[in-house]
Amino acid sequence: MDIREKIHNRSAKIGVVGLGYVGLPLAVLQAKTGYHVFGVDEVAAKVEMVNQAHNYILDVADDELREVVDQKLLEATTDFSVLQQCDIILICVPTPLTRNKEPDISAIVKVLGHLANYAHPNMLVVLESTTYPGTTEEVILPALTAKGLTVGKDLFVAFSPERVDPGNAEFKTHNTFKLVGGVTKNCQEISKLFYEQSIVKVFPLSSPRVAEMAKVFENVFRSVNIALVNELTLLCERMDINVYEVIDAAATKNFGFMAFYPGPGVGGHCIPLDPYYLAWKSKEYDVHTRFIELAGEINENMPYFVVNKLQRVLNQMGKCLKGSIIVVLGVTYKADIEDPRESPATKVMELLQKEGAELQYVDPYTPSLMIGEQQYKSQQVTPELLRQGACALILTAHSAFDYELIVEHAPVVFDTRNGTRDVTQHRERIVLLST
Numbered sequence: 001m002d003i004r005e006k007i008h009n010r011s012a013k014i015g016v017v018g019l020g021y022v023g024l025p026l027a028v029l030q031a032k033t034g035y036h037v038f039g040v041d042e043v044a045a046k047v048e049m050v051n052q053a054h055n056y057i058l059d060v061a062d063d064e065l066r067e068v069v070d071q072k073l074l075e076a077t078t079d080f081s082v083l084q085q086c087d088i089i090l091i092c093v094p095t096p097l098t099r100n101k102e103p104d105i106s107a108i109v110k111v112l113g114h115l116a117n118y119a120h121p122n123m124l125v126v127l128e129s130t131t132y133p134g135t136t137e138e139v140i141l142p143a144l145t146a147k148g149l150t151v152g153k154d155l156f157v158a159f160s161p162e163r164v165d166p167g168n169a170e171f172k173t174h175n176t177f178k179l180v181g182g183v184t185k186n187c188q189e190i191s192k193l194f195y196e197q198s199i200v201k202v203f204p205l206s207s208p209r210v211a212e213m214a215k216v217f218e219n220v221f222r223s224v225n226i227a228l229v230n231e232l233t234l235l236c237e238r239m240d241i242n243v244y245e246v247i248d249a250a251a252t253k254n255f256g257f258m259a260f261y262p263g264p265g266v267g268g269h270c271i272p273l274d275p276y277y278l279a280w281k282s283k284e285y286d287v288h289t290r291f292i293e294l295a296g297e298i299n300e301n302m303p304y305f306v307v308n309k310l311q312r313v314l315n316q317m318g319k320c321l322k323g324s325i326i327v328v329l330g331v332t333y334k335a336d337i338e339d340p341r342e343s344p345a346t347k348v349m350e351l352l353q354k355e356g357a358e359l360q361y362v363d364p365y366t367p368s369l370m371i372g373e374q375q376y377k378s379q380q381v382t383p384e385l386l387r388q389g390a391c392a393l394i395l396t397a398h399s400a401f402d403y404e405l406i407v408e409h410a411p412v413v414f415d416t417r418n419g420t421r422d423v424t425q426h427r428e429r430i431v432l433l434s435t
């Protein structure tokens with residue numbers, strides 16, 4: 001049966017490789033759409049959790065996972081040979097950086113090592129992991145066609161970036177518009193047809209390279225704009241201007257402005273990493289992406305700025321950082337999610353630890369945390385804990401925090417996220433990044 005017909009009548013079997021923040025929601029969505037889905041991950045513990053419908057990703061609804069597992073529409077495994085039975089493979093493995101901030105696509109290459117054995121005629125393979133422009137055609141394609149399959153004829157290959165925003169209550173996998181770039185016209189047509197079954201809007205592009213570039217551009221755009229507002233914050237601090245008032249004022253313009261907010265740095269698996277994929281690739285073309293490097297430099301400096309300012313805040317109170325208890329509030333990379341990856345809070349806490357501060361932290365999403373050699377356990381926000389500390393340092397403004405209580409009981413609150421914006425009492429105790 002032709003792959004188009006299998007897509008239409010839901011008899012196509014789907015293999016989702018990598019069951020993380022991107023892969024698990026995608027696997028559940030495909031199963032809900034009516035396809036039989038094999039979720040493949042190299043971590044046995046994750047596979048076991050999925051098969052027991054034990055949810056570990058906040059963006060996946062517990063009952064939806066339970067339903068697709070009970071109906072046997074989603075089965076997880078560590079055994080890559082199931083890919084042989086699959087008509088469509090979606091690759092969602094991590095794409096981190098090396099220590100020297102160069103692309104590390106070793107997880108993709110490892111998956112290709114398996115896939116090369118199981119690729120068969122009439123198969124569609126889509127890379128969803130974020131990567132540098134050129135990966136699909138330069139890395140994926142040669143590995144899959146090595147055994148004689150012809151792309152566009154009996155093998156279909158595309159890049160379709162995952163754009164999901166973890167924790168976003170409005171936009172989930174099914175209603176986040178999708179880009180697809182196929183290697184040939186047939187690849188593009190088939191991958192578009194496939195995604196249209198489950199995603200509200202799909203935009204076909206002329207090539208995988210355009211889709212790969214569009215995805216990294218989206219993240220560079222965020223990184224550069226965050227850096228711009230972080231730089232403005234440093235200036236506002238010197239000039240004693242409230243940067244949030246400035247941003248709100250600029251946002252009253254009814255066209256041509258988009259608000260970005262400052263913070264103690266950038267985190268997650270996208271903004272701190274993806275721009276460097278493009279910066280690395282651009283060197284092959286004798287282009288130096290100075291905006292990307294500059295944005296990275298400014299954003300990476302923010303944790304140092306926070307620690308420096310905290311020292312000044314304590315100094316004004318006649319205290320020093322060494323030996324002071326700092327109560328850190330929020331350690332995930334952004335509010336209301338459980339993802340600690342690349343969180344600037346970790347960097348700030350490392351720097352504070354090096355300066356001899358005593359750390360306590362509170363985060364409802366992170367029960368324990370390693371900083372350097374030391375393991376910390378999340379505490380409850382109580383008046384006693386707040387009074388014990390020299391300062392409450394808000395690094396991630398979870399909506400679960402009681403900001404009135406924090407400001408009432410902490411001697412001083414250094415709020416790097418403006419989480420206390422609605423607090424009306426004791427505002428003199430609040431220090432913002434810029435004031």
Ligand SMILES: NC(=O)c1ccc[n+]([C@@H]2O[C@H](COP(=O)([O-])OP(=O)(O)OC[C@H]3O[C@@H](n4cnc5c(N)ncnc54)[C@H](O)[C@@H]3O)[C@@H](O)[C@H]2O)c1
Nearest residue numbers: 018019020021022041042092093094095107110129130162
């Ligand atoms: N998290 C996000 O917000 C987000 C958003 C858009 C795009 N992305 C991109 O999606 C990709 C995946 O990100 P993620 O956040 O889901 O990562 P993740 O770390 O949450 O999940 C990746 C999964 O892949 C598994 N894995 C690693 N190597 C494997 C291998 N060789 N074979 C099989 N499984 C393997 C891991 O065990 C893990 O379960 C990355 O390229 C990322 O940049 C992430």
